Amino acid sequence: MRALELDFRRETRQTRRVGIALLAAGIASAVVAAGQYRDLADDLALAEANTRAAARATRKQAASPRVSGDLQRISQELKRAGEVALALRTPWNDLFASVESANTPEVALLSIETDTGKRQVKISGEAKDFDAMLEYVRFLGSQPKLADVYLHSHQVQLQSPQRPVRFVLGAEWVSRQ
Numbered sequence: 001m002r003a004l005e006l007d008f009r010r011e012t013r014q015t016r017r018v019g020i021a022l023l024a025a026g027i028a029s030a031v032v033a034a035g036q037y038r039d040l041a042d043d044l045a046l047a048e049a050n051t052r053a054a055a056r057a058t059r060k061q062a063a064s065p066r067v068s069g070d071l072q073r074i075s076q077e078l079k080r081a082g083e084v085a086l087a088l089r090t091p092w093n094d095l096f097a098s099v100e101s102a103n104t105p106e107v108a109l110l111s112i113e114t115d116t117g118k119r120q121v122k123i124s125g126e127a128k129d130f131d132a133m134l135e136y137v138r139f140l141g142s143q144p145k146l147a148d149v150y151l152h153s154h155q156v157q158l159q160s161p162q163r164p165v166r167f168v169l170g171a172e173w174v175s176r177q
Helices: 013-063 068-089 092-100 130-141
Strands: 107-115 120-127 146-156 165-173
Touching: 092 107, 092 120, 092 165, 107 130, 120 130, 130 146, 130 165
Parallel strands: none
Antiparallel strands: 107 120, 120 165, 146 165
16 A cells, blocks of 8 residues: 655645635625624614604503593584483384374375474474364374474465465473483
């Protein structure tokens, strides 16, 4: 066997150039990595600052009292809820039974409008003639659930050959609340 001759200290120009090139590439890579690290650290610091500012703003907003616009809106919603509750407590069956009990072929009901807060009702109808209208008003006035029945307005329909009387009457209704 032949003896191996290893000379680790011997340098050639080519190996020296390769070593310098690798060293330069390593330094360049380290500089680029350090720049990217610095940019990412700056982005992270900015994001954390924005998060802290948003948290402070949220805490201030939650701690601050509601503006008057919200109070007005809530007040209006509560008022509307009270109106709905009153309408639900209204004894509609008693009112309609009183009006329907005056069932007569000479009078046709056109509409019934109510004001639940004032306990008033407005009834529009059409009667065959003036006497039928007055009899209808008298009959409604005798109903125990209606009070102060009065004729608000009336008009003879001249364009119709039968000449019916269109009328509006008002009343207050009595309830057992």
